Amino acid sequence: xxxxxLNAGYEPLAVVTxxxxxxxxxxxxxxxxxxDDDSPVRSSHGQLPRPTVIVLKRYVRRPYRDMQHxxxxxxxxxxxxxxxxxxxxxxxxxxxxxxxxxxQNTWENLVAACLLCNSRKADKMLSxxxxxxxxxxxxxxxxxxxxxxxxxxxAAWDEFLQAS
Numbered sequence: 421x422x423x424x425x426l427n428a429g430y431e432p433l434a435v436v437t438x439x440x441x442x443x444x445x446x447x448x449x450x451x452x453x454x455x456d457d458d459s460p461v462r463s464s465h466g467q468l469p470r471p472t473v474i475v476l477k478r479y480v481r482r483p484y485r486d487m488q489h490x491x492x493x494x495x496x497x498x499x500x501x502x503x504x505x506x507x508x509x510x511x512x513x514x515x516x517x518x519x520x521x522x523x524q525n526t527w528e529n530l531v532a533a534c535l536l537c538n539s540r541k542a543d544k545m546l547s548x549x550x551x552x553x554x555x556x557x558x559x560x561x562x563x564x565x566x567x568x569x570x571x572x573x574x575a576a577w578d579e580f581l582q583a584s
Contacts (some may be wrong), residue, residue, distance in 0.1 A: 423471045424577045426453065428479035432581055441471040450474040454576055472576050490525050498560040499532035504553050505541070508534045518543040518555065527559040 423432045423441035436444075442461060444450040449466035455469035495513045503510040517523030520543045531553065533541070541549065 421456075421459075421470060422574070424473045424574070425450070426452060426473060426475040427482075428476050430475060430493075432577075432582070433476070433480065433482065436469055438441060441474050442468060445471060445474060445477075448477070450476050472574065490527055494560065495527075495530045496532050498527075499555065500559075502532060502554075503534040504555050504557070505533060505537040507554055510534050510557055512538045514538045514541060515545065516553065518545070521545065528557050531555070531557050533549035551561060551573060565579055 421438040422435050423438050423483060424432060425436055425441070425444075427433045438461070441450070445452055451474065453475050454469045454471070454473035456472050457469060459468050459470050461468045492513050496510060499510065501510050502508070504514075512533050513530050513536055514533035514537070515523040515525075516529050517533060519525075523529050543552070546552065
C-alpha cells in the first residue's frame with residue numbers, strides 16, 4: 421500500500437509507504453485527506469485508518485524541476501509502459517524519426533516501445549514500414565511526472581494529480 425503526499429498547497433510531492441504516512445500523521449506533521457476504510461491498521465493501542473492521501477501541515481519548498489529534460493523513465497511513464505506501435509508491454513524507448521535521419525531527443529520524438537518493435541523499426545521511418553503510432557507523443561503533464569516514487573497511479577489519486 422502506498423500513500424500520496426501532498427504539500428501544504430495541495431500539490432503532489434511524493435509517494436511513500438503507508439507506514440511512513442502513518443508516522444507523519446502520528447507525529448502531527450501531516451493530516452489524512454483520504455483514507456481506506458476497508459483495511460484499517462490495527463495495533464495494540466487500537467485501530468487507525470489506512471491513509472491513501474495525506475497533506476503536510478507545513479509547506480516544503482522543492483527545487484524547481486523543468487520537464488525540458490527527457491529521461492527514459494519519463495517517456496515510459498508518460499506512455500504507461502505500453503508500446504506505441506503494437507500496444508504490448510514496453511521496456512525500451514524509440515525515436516519516431518531516427519537519430520540517423522535527424523531525429524532529436526525530445527518528448528515529441530520519443531515513444532515507449534517493446535523490444536521486438538524497436539528492433540523491427542531500427543532506423544526506418546514509419547512510412548517505410550506502413551506503421552502508425554497508437555498515441556501522439558507529447559510533453560507530459562507536470563504534476564504526475566514530478567512526483568518522486570510514482571510508478572503506478574492509484575485511481576483515488578486522480579483528482580489530486582489533475583490539479584497540478
